[in-house]
Amino acid sequence: MEFSAGEAPCRAAARVATDGGYHPEMSGHAPLSPRIRNHVILVVLMALGGCSRPPESSLKELQKARVGDLEVVLLSPSASLQPGPGFALLEFRDGNGMLVDVGTVRVSATMPMAGSSPMTGGSEIKPTPAPGRYEVATDFGMAGTWHLDVEWNGPAGRGATRLESRVQ
Ligand SMILES: [Cu+2]
Numbered sequence: 568m569e570f571s572a573g574e575a576p577c578r579a580a581a582r583v584a585t586d587g588g589y590h591p592e593m594s595g596h597a598p599l600s601p602r603i604r605n606h607v608i609l610v611v612l613m614a615l616g617g618c619s620r621p622p623e624s625s626l627k628e629l630q631k632a633r634v635g636d637l638e639v640v641l642l643s644p645s646a647s648l649q650p651g652p653g654f655a656l657l658e659f660r661d662g663n664g665m666l667v668d669v670g671t672v673r674v675s676a677t678m679p680m681a682g683s684s685p686m687t688g689g690s691e692i693k694p695t696p697a698p699g700r701y702e703v704a705t706d707f708g709m710a711g712t713w714h715l716d717v718e719w720n721g722p723a724g725r726g727a728t729r730l731e732s733r734v735q
Contacts, residue, residue: 626656630715632728636662637669639717641730648713648734653705657692657717666699670721674703678713678734688713707734 629648630641642656659669676688689706707713715730 629655630730630732632717632730634726634728635724637667637723637726638662638664639728639730641715641732648705648707648732650707650710650734652689653707655703655705656695657701657703659699659719659723666697667723668698668721669719669723669726671719672701673718675716676705676707676713677716678707678709678711685714690715710735 626642626644627646628640629643632639638660640658640660642658644654648655657672657674659667661667672692672694674690674692676690677685678688679685686708688708689704691704692701693704694701711734713732713734715732716727717730718727719725
């Protein structure tokens with residue numbers, strides 16, 4: 568949420584767009600493809616809603632889970648997932664932090680509700696040109712702790728894990 572003093576939010580947004588919004592220290596990772604970068608820019612611009620909210624200067628790692636040799640990482644343009652339609656990235660990495668192609672991935676988003684069946688959220692997943700990196704179109708109906716159940720099946724074998732993430 569930080570941009571330097573005196574820098575107008577709209578200018579900061581332009582800077583995010585130019586940078587592609589990725590941690591420079593995440594070397595060893597393929598940079599976001601132009602298509603995904605545009606998607607991120609679009610989402611950031613939509614999220615700004617006429618530059619009323621400050622942009623994030625990078626994607627944040629929200630959650631990680633280790634399954635065998637694989638690390639499953641949830642990333643977001645903002646410090647947390649947010650209610651309503653949104654955007655996140657899911658990455659599968661090896662022990663050196665390099666992306667790993669895991670083939671077909673499925674994600675389901677549910678929220679346990681006291682006294683009733685779980686609430687279901689949107690979590691449409693699409694592969695990106697970088698094998699091992701997936702974009703997730705999220706849609707959470709309410710704030711709270713959501714479960715993202717992730718399953719994969721492909722070159723790295725078959726596996727599953729659950730990421731618990733705070734939507735706020
Ligand atoms: Cu709920």
